[in-house]
Amino acid sequence: xxxxxxxxxxxxxxxxxxxxxxxxxxxxxxxxxxxxxxxxxxxxxxxxxxxxxxxxxxxxxxxxxxxxxxxxxxxxxxxxxxxxxxxxxxxxxxxxxxxxxxxxxxxxxxxxxxxxxxxxxxxxxxxxxxxxxxxxxxxxxxxxxxxxxxxxxxxxxxxxxxxxxxxxxxxxxxxxxxxxxxxxxxxxxxxxxxxxxxxxxxxxxxxxxxxxxxxxxxxxxxxxxxxxxxxxxxxxxxxxxxxxxxxxxxxxxxxxxxxxxxxxxxxxxxxxxxxxxxxxxxxxxxxxxxxxxxx
Amino acid sequence: xxxxxxxxxxxxxxxxxxxxxxxxxxxxxxxxxxxxxxxxxxxxxxxxxxxxxxxxxxxxxxxxxxxxxxxxxxxxxxxxxxxxxxxxxxxxxxxxxxxxxxxxxxxxxxxxxxxxxxxxxxxxxxxxxxxxxxxxxxxxxxxxxxxxxxxxxxxxxxxxxxxxxxxxxxxxxxxxxxxxxxxxxxxxxxxxxxxxxxxxxxxxxxxxxxxxxxxxxxxxxxxxxxxxxxxxxxxxxxxxxxxxxxxxxxxxxxxxx
Numbered sequence: 001x002x003x004x005x006x007x008x009x010x011x012x013x014x015x016x017x018x019x020x021x022x023x024x025x026x027x028x029x030x031x032x033x034x035x036x037x038x039x040x041x042x043x044x045x046x047x048x049x050x051x052x053x054x055x056x057x058x059x060x061x062x063x064x065x066x067x068x069x070x071x072x073x074x075x076x077x078x079x080x081x082x083x084x085x086x087x088x089x090x091x092x093x094x095x096x097x098x099x100x101x102x103x104x105x106x107x108x109x110x111x112x113x114x115x116x117x118x119x120x121x122x123x124x125x126x127x128x129x130x131x132x133x134x135x136x137x138x139x140x141x142x143x144x145x146x147x148x149x150x151x152x153x154x155x156x157x158x159x160x161x162x163x164x165x166x167x168x169x170x171x172x173x174x175x176x177x178x179x180x181x182x183x184x185x186x187x188x189x190x191x192x193x194x195x196x197x198x199x200x201x202x203x204x205x206x207x208x209x210x211x212x213x214x215x216x217x218x219x220x221x222x223x224x225x226x227x228x229x230x231x232x233x234x235x236x237x238x239x240x241x242x243x244x245x246x247x248x249x250x251x252x253x254x255x256x257x258x259x260x261x262x263x264x265x266x267x268x269x270x271x272x273x274x275x276x277x278x279x280x281x282x283x284x285x286x287x288x289x290x291x292x293x294x295x
Numbered sequence: 296x297x298x299x300x301x302x303x304x305x306x307x308x309x310x311x312x313x314x315x316x317x318x319x320x321x322x323x324x325x326x327x328x329x330x331x332x333x334x335x336x337x338x339x340x341x342x343x344x345x346x347x348x349x350x351x352x353x354x355x356x357x358x359x360x361x362x363x364x365x366x367x368x369x370x371x372x373x374x375x376x377x378x379x380x381x382x383x384x385x386x387x388x389x390x391x392x393x394x395x396x397x398x399x400x401x402x403x404x405x406x407x408x409x410x411x412x413x414x415x416x417x418x419x420x421x422x423x424x425x426x427x428x429x430x431x432x433x434x435x436x437x438x439x440x441x442x443x444x445x446x447x448x449x450x451x452x453x454x455x456x457x458x459x460x461x462x463x464x465x466x467x468x469x470x471x472x473x474x475x476x477x478x479x480x481x482x483x484x485x486x487x488x489x490x491x492x493x494x495x496x497x498x499x500x501x502x503x504x505x506x507x508x509x510x511x512x513x514x515x516x517x518x519x520x521x522x523x524x525x526x527x528x529x530x531x532x533x534x535x536x537x538x539x540x541x542x543x544x545x546x547x548x549x550x551x552x
Contacts (some may be wrong), residue, residue, distance in 0.1 A: 161408040164392070164400050171389040178387070178457065179404045180375035 005140055007259050011252030012143040013205050014223055016150050018231070018251040019244060020197030021224035026232060027170040028190045033089030033221055034074045037096025038067055038195045040217035042202020044100045047111050047212040056116045059203050060146075067199025068192040070096070075188030093217075101214055109212040116207035118142050139208060146204065150197070151244045157193075158244075166190050198224075219275050226279045227251035233286035254278070297324040297464060297496065302346060302356035304520075316342055317353070317520045328527075329490050329497045331507035333539070334517035335547055340500040343517070344466050347498070349373045360463070375405055378457035378495075380450070382469040387453025390442030394433060394452065397441055398422045401456035425455060429485060447478035451485060458489050465490065467499040471506070479503070483510065504543065508536045518546045 017039060024032040045066055046059040054062075070092065078088040101107065115121070118139045127138050134141065157163045169176045169186040176183040198220075206212060231250025235241055241249070261274045302320040307313050316339050324330055334340050345351040347358060349370035357364050365373055380387055388397050399414045402422075419437070426434040429451045433444075441449060450470060458465060467486065471479035487510055490497050501507055507514050513527035514534060524542060526534060 157410075159413050160410045161400075161403055161413050162410055164396060164413040165408045167392060168389045168400060171391050172386060174381070174386045175389055175400070177371045178374050178379055179400060179408075180371055181408060182369075182371050 003259055007256045008140050008252060009143055009208060011255040012147045013201055013208060014227060015147055015248035015251035017198050017201035018224045018227035018247045019154055020194040022228045022247045023190055023194040025225060025228055027167060028187060029170050030085045033086060034070060034092040034195055035198050035221040035224055036217045037093040038070050038198045039202040039220040040100050041070060041096050042067060042199030043206040043216055044103045044212045046203035046206035047109050048103055050114050050116060051111050056207060060200055063203035064196040064200040068196035071192035071195025072188055075191040079184035079188055104212055107214045110210060112210045118207060147248060151248060154244055155242060219272050222275055222279050226282050227254045229282055229286055230254055296326055296361055298359040300357040300359060302353045304342065304353050320520060324496060326496050327494045328513055329511040330513045330515060331511035332498060332500045332515045332517060333504055333507045338517040339520040340517050341468060344468050344500060348377060348379060348466060376463040377466055378462040379466040380453050380457050380470040382472045384446045384449040384453060384473060387456060388441045388449050391440060393438050393440050395437040397456060401459045404460040447474050450474060450482055454485060458493060463496060465495045465497040469500050469502060472502055504539050505536050508534055508539060516542065
């Protein structure tokens with residue numbers, strides 16, 4: 001049971017990050033490595049802010065907008081300076097490593113003794129009082145609410161005119177130009193929203209884990225891509241699910257696979273190896289490694 | 296009115312592959328004129344359209360719309376008053392979105408793409424009526440993904456989408472070339488109807504000499520960056536396909552192909 005809860009928690013947190021990667025990878029066709037730096041960027045911002053006394057709930061929107069700023073920079077490097085997508089991400093990822101260290105001041109920064117979005121007076125009194133039958137599910141319920149809200153907002157955005165342009169730019173950017181819209185701006189906006197979601201996910205992860213570690217981000221992009229590919233490939237036949245739901249479920253399935261691998265005797269130090277091997281297996285099974293054919 | 300003045304364009308300057316496409320090319324298209332442009336490959340037809348639309352920049356010369364020089368405008372800025380249909384049917388539509396969403400995008404051209412609903416439900420009947428005029432049965436497929444339509448259907452939709460909002464120029468870039476002969480005829484009929492109904496200033500590039508002769512008010516044949524035939528008015532009406540074919544064969548023989 002504890003394992004199941006842990007899988008759900010991790011899956012939901014990484015699910016928000018995967019929603020961001022869904023925008024870059026699936027919609028914009030942009031393999032965005034910024035994520036490896038942007039996720040711990042969200043973590044370190046949240047930890048530093050909470051240690052400084054900022055209300056935990058406020059760290060979420062702040063981290064989202066900070067992530068949007070990071071995504072905008074990646075977009076500018078790619079669109080204005082015409083640096084290839086993969087390289088633009090790697091440049092940002094490398095730079096963010098040092099930025100994160102500078103914000104934290106050291107490689108490891110704990111915040112175990114502070115209240116956060118999962119552990120505060122309001123929630124504790126609710127779960128000790130009227131909701132006491134749900135004790136033990138506190139974190140997962142809060143996460144579920146946050147993830148569903150993020151998903152619904154993203155779904156709403158995708159149905160607006162601005163969202164239509166974002167979908168169109170990945171699909172057929174000639175049409176975006178025909179509409180008199182600067183396709184570069186739309187791409188930058190997509191990257192901004194995506195990295196906003198990634199940093200938001202990082203800020204939630206910080207509060208669930210209770211610390212920042214500089215190496216936290218390594219492999220985040222791979223986890224995100226794996227989740228997106230599982231979600232969009234395995235669940236594509238079930239039209240009942242919206243694509244955003246599929247991506248979050250993909251993330252949970254991915255985390256479950258990792259948990260099973262560790263349960264089968266692998267060490268937690270093997271985590272990155274498991275991540276890489278799982279991703280490879282998923283790519284082979286789903287055949288997604290073929291460049292997507294534009295109809 | 297659209298004017299191209301003293302356009303010069305040299306590809307790969309300074310290299311062994313240097314190719315002078317336009318050397319002092321001039322063209323004036325008055326309002327509401329429907330121009331058909333023919334010519335062999337590499338004669339500069341598509342390059343001319345690209346210079347107008349800003350997809351490629353001329354080395355020298357001016358592009359003038361209604362007396363205003365638009366040289367400094369970027370491609371997406373110019374396309375606010377231009378509708379363009381491409382040879383490739385997939386370029387005019389979004390394959391992963393449905394017909395309704397595609398039409399909603401096109402209908403919003405020129406307005407901001409903000410955070411209001413992408414699809415306006417009140418417009419559905421208007422869209423259906425427009426689609427039914429195409430006569431392809433698309434009005435019953437509003438929720439079908441455009442990627443699953445046939446090339447002809449997509450091209451008809453692209454033509455409709457490019458002319459939904461008020462535009463000043465319609466640019467047709469070999470828009471029937473990728474279609475089978477029968478579908479191409481249908482699309483050409485539709486084009487004629489739309490152009491006449493909306494009185495659009497139109498430049499149509501085509502490889503089909505018959506279309507160039509049958510449709511349009513003016514016929515231009517391009518060869519090595521020059522308009523070697525340019526007939527309008529009564530002259531245009533008197534042209535027949537054989538005559539044009541003869542000139543076309545002559546220039547082709549000259550080039551050795």
